[in-house]
Amino acid sequence: xxxxxxxxxxxxxxxxxxxxxxxxxxxxxxxxxxxxxxxxxxxxxxxxxxxxxxxxxxxxxxxxxxxxxxxxxxxxxxxxxxxxxxxxxxxxxxxxxxxxxxxxxxxxxxxxxxxxxxxxxxxxxxxxxxxxxxxxxxxxxxxxxxxxxxxxxxxxxxxxxxxxxxxxxxxxxxxxxxxxxxxxxxxxxxxxxxxxxxxxxxxxxxxxxxxxxxxxxxxxxxxxxxxxxxxxxxxxxxxxxxxxxxxxxxxxxxxxxxxxxxxxxxxxxxxxxxxxxxxxxxxxxxxxxxxxxxxxxxxxxxxxxxxxxxxxxxxxxx
Amino acid sequence: xxxxxxxxxxxxxxxxxxxxxxxxxxxxxxxxxxxxxxxxxxxxxxxxxxxxxxxxxxxxxxxxxxxxxxxxxxxxxxxxxxxxxxxxxxxxxxxxxxxxxxxxxxxxxxxxxxxxxxxxxxxxxxxxxxxxxxxxxxxxxxxxxxxxxxxxxxxxxxxxxxxxxxxxxxxxxxxxxxxxxxxxxxxxxxxxxxxxxxxxxxxxxxxxxxxxxxxxxxxxxxxxxxxxxxxxxxxxxxxxxxxxxxxxxxxxxxxxxxxxxxxxxxxxxxxxxxxxxxxxxxxxxxxxxxxxxxxxxxxxxxxxxxxxxxxxxxxxxxxxxxxxxxxxxxxxxxxxxxxxxxxxxxxxxxxxxxxxxxxxxxxxxxxxxxxxxxxxxxxxxxxxxxxxxxxxxxxxxxxxxxxxxxxxxxxxxxxxxxxxxxxxxxxxxxxxxxxxxxxxxxxxxxxxxxxxxxxxxxxxxxxxxxxxxxxxxxxxxxx
Numbered sequence: 001x002x003x004x005x006x007x008x009x010x011x012x013x014x015x016x017x018x019x020x021x022x023x024x025x026x027x028x029x030x031x032x033x034x035x036x037x038x039x040x041x042x043x044x045x046x047x048x049x050x051x052x053x054x055x056x057x058x059x060x061x062x063x064x065x066x067x068x069x070x071x072x073x074x075x076x077x078x079x080x081x082x083x084x085x086x087x088x089x090x091x092x093x094x095x096x097x098x099x100x101x102x103x104x105x106x107x108x109x110x111x112x113x114x115x116x117x118x119x120x121x122x123x124x125x126x127x128x129x130x131x132x133x134x135x136x137x138x139x140x141x142x143x144x145x146x147x148x149x150x151x152x153x154x155x156x157x158x159x160x161x162x163x164x165x166x167x168x169x170x171x172x173x174x175x176x177x178x179x180x181x182x183x184x185x186x187x188x189x190x191x192x193x194x195x196x197x198x199x200x201x202x203x204x205x206x207x208x209x210x211x212x213x214x215x216x217x218x219x220x221x222x223x224x225x226x227x228x229x230x231x232x233x234x235x236x237x238x239x240x241x242x243x244x245x246x247x248x249x250x251x252x253x254x255x256x257x258x259x260x261x262x263x264x265x266x267x268x269x270x271x272x273x274x275x276x277x278x279x280x281x282x283x284x285x286x287x288x289x290x291x292x293x294x295x296x297x298x299x300x301x302x303x304x305x306x307x308x309x310x311x312x313x314x315x316x317x318x
Numbered sequence: 319x320x321x322x323x324x325x326x327x328x329x330x331x332x333x334x335x336x337x338x339x340x341x342x343x344x345x346x347x348x349x350x351x352x353x354x355x356x357x358x359x360x361x362x363x364x365x366x367x368x369x370x371x372x373x374x375x376x377x378x379x380x381x382x383x384x385x386x387x388x389x390x391x392x393x394x395x396x397x398x399x400x401x402x403x404x405x406x407x408x409x410x411x412x413x414x415x416x417x418x419x420x421x422x423x424x425x426x427x428x429x430x431x432x433x434x435x436x437x438x439x440x441x442x443x444x445x446x447x448x449x450x451x452x453x454x455x456x457x458x459x460x461x462x463x464x465x466x467x468x469x470x471x472x473x474x475x476x477x478x479x480x481x482x483x484x485x486x487x488x489x490x491x492x493x494x495x496x497x498x499x500x501x502x503x504x505x506x507x508x509x510x511x512x513x514x515x516x517x518x519x520x521x522x523x524x525x526x527x528x529x530x531x532x533x534x535x536x537x538x539x540x541x542x543x544x545x546x547x548x549x550x551x552x553x554x555x556x557x558x559x560x561x562x563x564x565x566x567x568x569x570x571x572x573x574x575x576x577x578x579x580x581x582x583x584x585x586x587x588x589x590x591x592x593x594x595x596x597x598x599x600x601x602x603x604x605x606x607x608x609x610x611x612x613x614x615x616x617x618x619x620x621x622x623x624x625x626x627x628x629x630x631x632x633x634x635x636x637x638x639x640x641x642x643x644x645x646x647x648x649x650x651x652x653x654x655x656x657x658x659x660x661x662x663x664x665x666x667x668x669x670x671x672x673x674x675x676x677x678x679x680x681x682x683x684x685x686x687x688x689x690x691x692x693x694x695x696x697x698x699x700x701x702x703x704x705x706x707x708x709x710x711x712x713x714x715x716x717x718x719x720x721x722x723x724x725x726x727x728x729x730x731x732x733x734x735x736x737x738x739x740x741x742x743x744x745x746x747x748x749x750x751x752x753x754x755x756x757x758x759x760x761x762x763x764x765x766x767x768x769x770x771x772x773x774x775x776x777x778x779x780x781x782x783x784x785x786x787x788x789x790x791x792x793x794x795x796x797x
Contacts, residue, residue, distance in 0.1 A: 068422050156536060173773075176619045176769070176772060261622070262765055262766075264766055265769035278762055281422070283759045283791075284422055
């Protein structure tokens with residue numbers, strides 16, 4: 001083996017107790033290094049100020065009571081003890097969980113179905129139009145969409161009930177009944193976020209190995225068999241990714257119920273983030289609001305860990 | 319501050335050097351954070367903080383565009399006080415609850431204003447939290463200047479701005495929950511505007527006739543909220559969500575400014591909202607009545623919120639009747655309704671013909687460094703010319719009786735505009751909406767339990783829940 005001596009000493013040699021060799025830097029390297037450190041400092045500062053500090057502050061605040069106006073008072077674990085027996089909080093976790101499960105399942109099923117249908121289109125322009133059309137809702141704010149949908153789903157004067165009546169279906173109590181309100185929120189949330197999942201699946205299906213697909217086709221496998229036995233296992237990492245991201249996003253649902261139902265009727269659509277908002281900003285109890293936030297964070301962490309654990313049994317990486 | 323910048327520069331240069339050690343990196347990062355922290359704590363330029371500048375910061379409930387329009391109200395004051403500027407900042411929100419949330423967030427952010435527009439909904443909250451400064455001494459000092467103002471303003475509006483004997487605001491406008499009628503729906507049903515002393519039975523008869531005569535319209539619609547909702551029925555039925563009482567005090571005001579004035583007798587130091595009574599017989603009966611209206615097809619299922627959708631539907635002849643205040647005149651006019659396309663009458667009599675109202679004004683922040691100047695501005699705001707700007711386009715009802723005139727309502731309607739101030743003058747039992755210091759929690763609970771009652775049909779159970787919610791909220795604030 002041939003070794004090339006490096007400047008300033010033998011290759012790889014670090015003499016015990018000796019000075020550390022200083023690497024030589026050219027002006028270009030120095031400039032690059034400066035730029036690198038500057039970028040690191042800026043992004044590091046942004047993460048510290050806008051992410052890390054609020055997280056630490058929220059965690060600390062959960063051990064205090066604070067009404068903004070008077071100084072915070074340390075209460076230890078009192079907020080968490082109160083939370084454990086607070087039926088409103090427990091109910092909100094139930095509501096959020098139900099909405100999240102429905103939203104994630106529907107997003108994945110509909111998104112995948114649509115991606116499969118679009119994949120059937122051979123012309124590139126048709127695919128582009130579909131991709132753009134399905135992705136557009138994601139670019140509009142959830143609040144604006146919710147306002148428009150609340151008009152569409154209005155029980156008395158909404159367009160949806162108008163057309164239902166035209167085909168002989170009785171008007172549905174969309175936002176004035178617990179089931180109707182839940183369904184409306186799920187419809188709006190799924191409709192808006194569908195584009196993201198759809199694009200993921202289009203990309204995943206487009207990158208499937210053609211030789212494998214051709215081989216199974218030659219073996220006489222039909223489209224259904226090919227989908228369930230070949231395509232689905234091959235895109236399982238994408239499904240897993242969509243499920244994890246979707247669940248984290250859906251567990252923080254706020255805009256749609258806040259704008260469309262205000263959490264009602266009763267508290268049937270009051271989600272955990274809505275409750276955090278009400279507690280902290282409307283009832284001016286930032287300590288308790290922070291405690292609920294911390295529990296939601298831990299719950300999300302647990303759910304994600306569980307998804308990763310279970311994924312070992314069904315996600316196929318190749 | 320200069321020293322801080324220099325120090326930061328030193329660390330920045332360390333950061334940029336190629337031989338940066340981890341220690342230097344941490345020092346640099348800490349300095350940057352320190353600078354960011356200092357920048358966050360520093361008062362905004364042009365503020366009225368410790369700099370001694372003569373800028374009055376006013377927080378206004380509305381869009382920034384509306385705030386800019388309203389800022390015209392300060393022009394005479396600025397002209398009369400050279401070197402003084404008044405900055406109006408609009409805070410938009412769906413309702414007062416939303417507005418307060420944002421104001422409190424701004425305070426939490428270390429940027430309290432000098433003056434804030436606060437309606438009945440928030441007077442006691444601001445006073446109890448010691449955010450607002452009592453105006454008593456100022457009013458006593460300038461009572462001669464204010465004599466014509468108080469003579470022109472109904473005492474019930476002034477009393478609604480008091481808390482524990484102190485006055486916190488001078489009312490500029492108000493809105494009482496009257497009944498609006500869509501003239502087209504009335505006519506197509508062969509009906510006329512009811513008489514002022516109409517009853518709840520007549521209301522139901524009229525709604526039934528509307529249902530038959532105008533099948534395309536819903537006879538009555540309303541919004542889930544505290545003001546002008548099913549709560550109007552509750553007031554007319556002699557009920558309330560909280561036990562009514564009055565704080566002692568305020569004699570200095572009543573004896574000085576309202577001596578011998580009709581309607582001033584029995585006034586105290588502000589409304590004292592006591593123990594919750596949300597599941598009392600009168601309250602349950604009221605919500606039950608409204609629920610039956612819906613079940614019978616006489617009322618639409620209500621939305622939760624500010625009421626803009628309701629105005630839209632009313633202006634499109636989809637609704638025959640709804641509860642509105644003077645602000646509806648401007649709202650319906652802006653929605654394209656002609657002055658004779660709608661009219662207004664008192665809310666019907668049930669056990670009593672009692673109306674609820676809310677009043678608005680401006681208060682001085684306790685933390686303001688310019689209280690004296692703020693007071694001068696507040697005085698200028700209750701001048702007729704200022705109230706003219708604040709109530710432009712009949713976006714609300716002037717608190718000054720002399721300004722509620724035929725001329726004012728000629729461009730917008732309604733024909734029966736006298737009802738607005740007569741609600742206070744002729745029906746002296748009219749009272750403000752219940753707005754204790756825990757108003758935010760109360761409003762949220764009311765919305766939640768009302769929608770629960772409407773969807774489940776079990777009014778009593780929902781109001782039992784509301785009673786518990788209010789008891790919890792009251793206990794948490796020590797009320």
